[in-house]
Amino acid sequence: AQSVAQPEDQVNVAEGNPLTVKCTYSVSGNPYLFWYVQYPNRGLQFLLKYITGDNLVKGSYGFEAEFNKSQTSFHLKKPSALVSDSALYFCAVRDPYNFNKFYFGSGTKLNVKP
């Protein structure tokens, strides 16, 4: 079975500092990985994806993620956090044998303090 894990319920960073939100995956086959952000009272919004190619993927709002096959990780990063980045972040993997199925992590709440 496919799965993703987000080991941190919450991440706290100061504005201007770099941030990392962790995600590890377990997939039999090629991993198709995604990050989403959820602001209060809103649906999930797509941030970025890894399908194949460069291990460093750039996405919306200055976010990037690094795919590491040996560590089976896909951590979300941003060089300089903004207060407006405070939100709930979800990692997801698409089932490589059933493209209609996605598996989501439990979410990580990012708090950026001024």
Next chain:
Amino acid sequence: DTAVSQTPKYLVTQMGNDKSIKCEQNLGHDTMYWYKQDSKKFLKIMFSYNNKELIINETVPNRFSPKSPDKAHLNLHINSLELGDSAVYFCASSQSVSNQPQHFGDGTRLSIL
């Protein structure tokens, strides 16, 4: 233009009632989904339809019945509502190819009194 829209945004009702939530997408996607997000923010897949055909049906009480009149619409009808049904229900859509993400509606917050 809203890509995935759900109505209503809020639904407050009594236990035992029957209610429906509607979802429409204008992205031309072939697959639509219903997710349930509980108070701890866990997202759980409920159903998925591909071109109007049911393809994913997770362990959901049969009080929940999805209906897809066409590939742009996926509705969710819930019979005999229970307290445990209180949650936020999200509709999503995607194209069934590997590199395409899902697009989500803004959710329907269901509160059972």
